[in-house]
Amino acid sequence: MEFWKSKRKMITAIAGFLVFMMVCTMISKSVYAYRLPQITVEEAKKRTLGRVVKLQGAVTQGKEFAVSTLPSIRVDTVEVGKGDEVEEGSVLFTLDMRDLQKQIAKQELEIKKLEVQIATLQHNQGLADAQKVRDTNRLLEDYLTEAAEGEIAVDRAKIREGEANADLQKHLEDVPQTTDEKGRAEAFAAYDDWVERGKRLKEEVKQLTSALTAAQREVEEAQAAVDAWKEKQTGGTLFSMETQTLPPETDAGLPETEAGLQTGVILPEAQTGSSDATPPETEFAPPNAGLSGTQSDSPDTTPPETEPAPPEAEPSETEPVPPDAGLSGTQSDSPDTTPPETESAPPEAEPPETQDTPADTDPPKAAPSGGESNEPGQPLEVLQKRLEEAVARRNACADALQEAQDRLQEHQEEGRVRPDFTAEDAEKKNWETQAETLRRSAENAGWAYDDALRQKQKALEEAQRKVDDSVEPETLQDTLVLNQLELSWQKEVMQGYRELQEQEGKITARQKGVVTAVHVSPGNGTPDGAAVVYADREENLEFWMTVPKEQKKYVSQGTQGNLQLGNKQLDCAVEYLEPQADGSYLAILSLPQGLGNMGESGTFVVSWQSESYPCCVPADLVYEEKGRHYIYVVRRQQGILGEEMVAEKRYVKVVEEGDSYAALEGGALADGEEVIASATKEIKDQAVVRYRIPDGM
Amino acid sequence: MRKKNLTAYVFLLPSLCGVLLFYLLPFADVVRRSFLTAVTKEFCGFDNYRAVFHNEAFLLASKNTARFCLFCLPILLGLGLFVAVLLDGYCRGKTFLSAYLLPMAIPSATVVLVWKMVFARQGILNACLGDFAALLGKNCVFEIDYMDTGAAFWVLVASYIWKNLGYTVTLWLAGLLSVPAEQKEAARVDGAGSRQVFWRVVFPQLLPNLYTITVLSFLNAFKVFREAYLVAGSYPHESMYMLQHLFNNWFVNLSLDKMAAAAVVTGGVMITGILLLQRLWEKE
Amino acid sequence: MQAAPGMDGEAVEKMRRRMKRGMAVVVLAALAVLLCLPVAMLLFGSVTGDYEMWERLLPMTPAGNGYVRWRWIPEFPDFSRYANLLFATPQFFVLFWNSVKITGLILAGQLLAAVPAAWAFARYDFWMKKALFAVYVILMLLPFQVTMLSQYLVLDRFGFLDTHWAVVLPAVFSTFPVFLLYRSFLTIPESLLEAARMDGAGEGYLFWRIGLPLAEGGIWSAVVLNFLECWNLIEQPLAFLKEQSLWPLSLYLPQIGLERAGFAMTASVVTLVPALLVFGFGKEYLEQGISAAGTKG
CATH class of the missing domain: 1.20.5 (Single alpha-helices involved in coiled-coils or other helix-helix interfaces)
Known part of the structure; x- marks a missing residue:
């Protein structure tokens, strides 16, 4: 490498x-x-705060006595000063005797003056009283008079009222008779019926008259026929030719209008059957055929038929009067039919069938009568019979007519007048008007009575008032009383002066004590109020203390505490609290007898417990700066080195402060947040801190 | 040759993977986003591009960035060359070079502090200028507030040159050194003056370096943003407002669509630029 | 210039040269001083007492007037700040080690990824090489903000956000070192490699035994450059790291306001030291590397 x-x-x-x-x-x-500053922390706790308040004060006198005397008397000498001890009976100050004498003399004069005044007043009073009595009596009399007069008026009114009412009552009872509606209607109907009847009768008469004329003609014709026959016998057949004009049907009813009309008349009769009259069937059974049969019967029936003729009862009968058809039928030519027809004529029986049937019934009736009469070549007996019959018929007709006329006459003699109810009505109206008038007057009478009553009442009241007025108390009397009172008072004052005189003007103390105030000075007058004030040394002592404004909330009336006076202690309560001008308060409590000397200072210790606050921290952890309070709270944050704790300055509001704890406004600290209690180094805001390592580790 | 290719890929693989994942993929995503709206992600065609090209801020930033590059690069390169020549000609000592390279080692954050002090309105530069002027007899007061006026641009330039001079000088020097001394001697013998020697003999040989130096300087030019941001914040004076400011602000404001489009545009411009440069100088 | 009498042309020439040299030296020296000025300011500022610093900087605040005048040697040097920083501020060290970690990881990663890649680019021809290289160059030049969001999402998907990996991984695969190293790998003569190949050396051997040693300078220069780069990372940590305890030092410094200018300077100086160290040691390599990068055009 x-x-x-x-x-x-x-x-x-x-x-x-x-x-x-x-x-x-x-x-x-x-x-x-x-x-790093090492810190210890505290958590906020829920607790109550306690505070011990010590109030300084001193014992002062409680009860004070004032010594005073009559005012404005010159003082000669003053024996005591503030703070001096006095015994019972020791002289406090002395009054000037000369001045006292002067006061006495003045007083006597006053008294005299008053006495004179009183006498005068009393005299006046007597006079006034007498006058008053007289006035009162007069007024009473007036009152009684009023009462009596009032009574009379009322009674009169009452009578009038009664009368009016009675009249009215009577009148009301006396109701004029009037026919009621039904009656009236009946009357009208009756009248109408009568009128109708009259009309009918007239018609009947007319008809009968014409029937008679017809019958007469018939007779004449029959006669003529007879005569003709006779003539014929002797030769002449004039009439037969004329009479052949009749239609061939003989049995069956020939449709001759007159006959039909006649039969029409008959029919109604039959159907009326209203009265007992006829065996209707037999007559009218075969209206078309064989009316002759009926005709034969008809005479039997006629009389009864005529009876029911004027049935007054049924108005409806007026209708069938238009058996004018019937009547006209009777006026017709066929004489045969007339008698039965005339009889049947006044059949005021109703049946409207009269209108219908005329056609039916006519022919049969007419037929036989007409046919027969005109047949030529008839035997003389027949003709004579006919003539007899005609005559009979005519006679009957005349009778009937006469009868009818009689009836008419009768009827007319009745002389009925249309019922006139107007008079009735007028009378009723009058009655009503009268009733009204009576009612009104009754009412007036009633009002009059009321008025009279009220009037009386009023008058009485007035009179009463006057009487009362006159009995009112007189001011005159007040003055008198006042004067009397003043007199007695002045006399008392006088008495006071005299006493002072006897005392030689010396004012002494009533009991032992210490003078606290002297309000008299030589040469000046005694004051109105207390001249000298002194206090009891031993009794009723009080402890007065000052409560600074900030501590007022711990001390109020009734607050219990422990009073330390010298080497004595006493548990007592504040009795009285009074604000002072400078904002502080004066608290007073009274001491039991024997405890404390005047002027002695002591301490009143109040232990005060607050309500429970949820967030309290030790008070010395709360710092103050420019009027704001703050605490240091531990806040954890992530730093370059990992999680570290930082001191955070947090401003809080102190709700209540106790001696060792302070209550912070709720929410100042979250749950579990710690407040820095102490630190090895001064802490600055946002400085990194760590927990204190316990010693020895 | 195939073997070569494969081994090449083996060598390339780690880098390629990372580049793919952390650069190409994001860039592809950016390209994708440039065609979508910001919030609803709907396809909106070239709307964003249009918006970007009409956006004042973008135009300003592009202009500034371009201005800066076009302005600074030549200065830097020229100055660098000058110093390199001097060094090469007269003073072979390494100390100078080290001194020049020192600024490169200074973190941006550090140097920003100094810049703040120097370029403030009451800053040191103004003080020195004032003193200098006083020396010359003129009593003018320099109260240029570099940060808030057009002079801000010069602040950037100064910062850039200060930082990169050493680097550039070194690069040039390397190039100069690679020119065989014999050639220069030969030229001189031929009677050419030192100037001529330089321009005729040396310079042509330096040209190949130019590509590298330009690219690197270009790269560093973008890095100026850091100082600008640290000194003047997200929204500096107009003349200092660069593309990166814009991108940053768009990112913060979640205007992602515009950002994407602008990114693609910027990328495109740079690609073209690079390719051009490559074509010009790369003789491979 | 007039030749003094008695001097021959050569002497004149020599003098001229000397003068030129002198001038050059002066110019160069001046430049050097100018360039080093800020560093000196930092150094001296770091030992200036707080109060004095505040005094000096007063004109910069709205309250003050006048100019900031720099005093080189402080009146009351205060080394206690260094002591404070070094011995009593653990936070600083947390950040320091963050920087160290990030930088170390990045550098290691870069060596692993970029070196072979540069070798591949330099010595081999492969499909799409030019294009890929161009892509690399472009990626190198693209400002961070361009791909910031998308990188953010990718990192988030992998869960790297708010860890150091978010900063490390993208930087590891930065294409800048590839570019630098490519240059230096290019300088190696192909003949050498060919010879070795013919000797039966495998590619790996070529790389390991020949390429690396020869390009040592370049590698070192890349390391140095990248170290400086990483030590100063600001944008990526700012975007990808939310947790303050993960921040590198470079991110912390700007946070210090001007009111703690003295402290800022002290911290800066301390931050500077590793960079200076690396720079100091890597200088020669740096130069070497840069030259290597610069020569082959």
């Missing part, structure tokens, strides 16, 4: 250098470590 050998020098050098560096490395490590 020549290669390497030739480089020996270089290699040696480099190797040497490296070795040197190695050595240096190790040296530096140890030196560095050695140089």
